[in-house]
Amino acid sequence: MKTVPSKEEILSAHERIKPYIHRTPVISSAGINEQAGCKIYFKCENFQKIGAFKARGAMNAALSLSKEDLAKGLATHSSGNHAQALARAAKLLGVPAYVVMPSTAPEVKKRGVKGFEGKIFECEPTLAARESTLAEVIAKTGATEIHPFNNYDVMAGQATATIELLEETGKLDYLLVPVGGGGLLSGTLLAAKYFSPDTQVIAGEPEGADDTYRSLQSGNIEPSQAKSVADGLLTSLGDKTFPIIREHLKEVITVNDHEIIAAMRLVWERMKIIIEPSCAVPLAAVFKDKKKFANKPVGVILSGGNVDLERACDLFIKYK
Amino acid sequence: MKTVPSKEEILSAHERIKPYIHRTPVISSAGINEQAGCKIYFKCENFQKIGAFKARGAMNAALSLSKEDLAKGLATHSSGNHAQALARAAKLLGVPAYVVMPSTAPEVKKRGVKGFEGKIFECEPTLAARESTLAEVIAKTGATEIHPFNNYDVMAGQATATIELLEETGKLDYLLVPVGGGGLLSGTLLAAKYFSPDTQVIAGEPEGADDTYRSLQSGNIEPSQAKSVADGLLTSLGDKTFPIIREHLKEVITVNDHEIIAAMRLVWERMKIIIEPSCAVPLAAVFKDKKKFANKPVGVILSGGNVDLERACDLFIKYK
Numbered sequence: 001m002k003t004v005p006s007k008e009e010i011l012s013a014h015e016r017i018k019p020y021i022h023r024t025p026v027i028s029s030a031g032i033n034e035q036a037g038c039k040i041y042f043k044c045e046n047f048q049k050i051g052a053f054k055a056r057g058a059m060n061a062a063l064s065l066s067k068e069d070l071a072k073g074l075a076t077h078s079s080g081n082h083a084q085a086l087a088r089a090a091k092l093l094g095v096p097a098y099v100v101m102p103s104t105a106p107e108v109k110k111r112g113v114k115g116f117e118g119k120i121f122e123c124e125p126t127l128a129a130r131e132s133t134l135a136e137v138i139a140k141t142g143a144t145e146i147h148p149f150n151n152y153d154v155m156a157g158q159a160t161a162t163i164e165l166l167e168e169t170g171k172l173d174y175l176l177v178p179v180g181g182g183g184l185l186s187g188t189l190l191a192a193k194y195f196s197p198d199t200q201v202i203a204g205e206p207e208g209a210d211d212t213y214r215s216l217q218s219g220n221i222e223p224s225q226a227k228s229v230a231d232g233l234l235t236s237l238g239d240k241t242f243p244i245i246r247e248h249l250k251e252v253i254t255v256n257d258h259e260i261i262a263a264m265r266l267v268w269e270r271m272k273i274i275i276e277p278s279c280a281v282p283l284a285a286v287f288k289d290k291k292k293f294a295n296k297p298v299g300v301i302l303s304g305g306n307v308d309l310e311r312a313c314d315l316f317i318k319y320k
Numbered sequence: 321m322k323t324v325p326s327k328e329e330i331l332s333a334h335e336r337i338k339p340y341i342h343r344t345p346v347i348s349s350a351g352i353n354e355q356a357g358c359k360i361y362f363k364c365e366n367f368q369k370i371g372a373f374k375a376r377g378a379m380n381a382a383l384s385l386s387k388e389d390l391a392k393g394l395a396t397h398s399s400g401n402h403a404q405a406l407a408r409a410a411k412l413l414g415v416p417a418y419v420v421m422p423s424t425a426p427e428v429k430k431r432g433v434k435g436f437e438g439k440i441f442e443c444e445p446t447l448a449a450r451e452s453t454l455a456e457v458i459a460k461t462g463a464t465e466i467h468p469f470n471n472y473d474v475m476a477g478q479a480t481a482t483i484e485l486l487e488e489t490g491k492l493d494y495l496l497v498p499v500g501g502g503g504l505l506s507g508t509l510l511a512a513k514y515f516s517p518d519t520q521v522i523a524g525e526p527e528g529a530d531d532t533y534r535s536l537q538s539g540n541i542e543p544s545q546a547k548s549v550a551d552g553l554l555t556s557l558g559d560k561t562f563p564i565i566r567e568h569l570k571e572v573i574t575v576n577d578h579e580i581i582a583a584m585r586l587v588w589e590r591m592k593i594i595i596e597p598s599c600a601v602p603l604a605a606v607f608k609d610k611k612k613f614a615n616k617p618v619g620v621i622l623s624g625g626n627v628d629l630e631r632a633c634d635l636f637i638k639y640k
Contacts, residue, residue, distance in 0.1 A: 025345070108589065265629065309588060
């Protein structure tokens with residue numbers, strides 16, 4: 001897919017990946033609704049295969065390759081969830097996965113990749129180191145790079161979460177997702193445009209990595225400061241995600257680390273489910289602007305649940 | 321209800337409480353099944369109202385009172401989940417709840433009771449102190465004591481989780497539940513006898529509170545040592561629960577605190593759901609005797625998810 005996914009391409013992606021992914025539940029919490037003052041429908045991608053929505057995009061991208069390309073394997077650099085997703089897709093399709101990961105990636109995410117027999121190449125936690133290491137791996141193996149977000153097939157896959165959410169909720173006034181590189185956000189914007197044009201998509205973004213907010217103001221892709229507990233959202237936008245976001249996104253709500261961890265705690269305590277810091281960002285955004293959402297039906301995509309318990313515990317103590 | 325619940329009484333209890341409780345999901349984890357070597361169906365009562373199966377029994381007991389008795393209110397002493405369950409039942413029915421709690425009860429459980437407008441009377445964490453405080457409260461208010469487990473209506477309510485589980489799984493070779501005072505265990509034994517007589521119920525019990533194991537050996541209700549991280553299972557059996565357990569229970573599997581916290585961690589990490597230490601005991605029991613369960617369909621009732629995050633974090637660190 002070399003252009004922005006069409007309605008039909010997103011529907012095809014959904015059919016293509018259905019046998020390989022969970023249809024995750026949509027749940028609500030009376031306690032959280034009361035505190036937030038609106039009716040929130042959580043699409044629980046933390047219960048998705050590999051514990052995150054990334055299973056969708058990676059699977060769609062893998063299934064969209066030619067037989068010849070697929071046989072040579074899949075490659076990527078990723079801070080975590082996409083890496084597991086790609087390793088899983090490769091394993092299911094019987095091809096190798098080559099994953100370049102920063103040495104600082106959480107243990108739980110490295111174990112996830114190894115559990116799917118992905119081959120990990122560790123590098124320094126800089127974009128330059130990631131890219132050069134990945135280039136070497138691809139030169140050696142002939143594998144195809146599946147970028148974590150700057151890829152139209154990945155985007156079409158991520159869009160499918162919104163299709164399922166809308167099928168269960170009916171009309172939503174708002175739909176909130178986190179933004180890092182913008183794969184989920186682009187996919188969500190397209191899905192909302194095609195399937196629920198009256199739903200306003202809002203991005204939740206950490207204050208310490210508010211490059212999307214700044215990029216929309218400047219009109220250029222701004223680099224991320226990458227200073228947030230939301231470790232899945234530290235990347236900046238790509239040249240495929242930014243134009244879609246610029247065209248369709250009306251609002252970014254930024255939240256600080258205290259607000260993120262408070263929202264994460266609320267979900268753990270009230271819903272009894274585990275979400276990672278990045279995943280708590282859209283709920284924190286709802287609390288940041290309660291007036292806007294008052295009494296409205298609001299969709300929130302819970303993006304993932306892969307967090308080392310030790311790290312989560314440290315965060316709960318630090319931000320109490 | 322003054323006698324052991326009949327099949328019809330358990331079915332009536334289910335109809336009676338249905339409007340007030342969640343039908344909780346039954347879920348499986350491919351990862352945990354692989355590690356355990358059997359097919360486990362988890363009945364997720366951690367997603368039940370108030371975060372534990374106790375919502376069932378308390379609601380059934382409240383709804384079974386006469387109008388006159390109900391109006392004077394409900395009273396109990398409880399270390400936690402039953403307290404919240406009773407406060408919730410009282411609030412829904414518009415009557416007062418009087419709850420005697422040990423001063424050592426987790427904050428999250430006290431907050432739960434207060435959230436339902438229950439009136440808390442704190443006392444020393446001894447059975448004697450609990451009973452004398454409760455007697456005073458009842459003398460003053462005329463409220464009816466709803467015992468956490470030694471009550472046939474409570475037992476019939478707890479039995480309803482098994483009805484729902486069996487409806488979704490079909491035949492189970494084994495069904496494991498934790499045992500503290502024996503309310504859930506008695507109810508489960510009766511439900512299995514009535515609705516799935518070929519299913520063998522097994523109790524999971526902490527080694528440091530193995531009074532059920534010892535009571536079955538001695539033929540008398542033995543006191544609990546009350547030394548375990550599984551703080552919901554520290555009580556000994558009652559004169560209504562013990563006879564049912566003695567008649568129908570074939571096996572108790574005891575597990576130590578390391579095994580309990582390892583099972584708890586596994587559920588948090590692999591299933592992305594939050595369970596309290598007591599709730600992890602039956603899964604720890606499956607791992608203790610993997611040979612018995614090999615390749616069999618096994619039901620496990622996940623009893624509850626009310627644990628202070630700080631306490632859970634301390635336990636994960638201590639037992640790593």
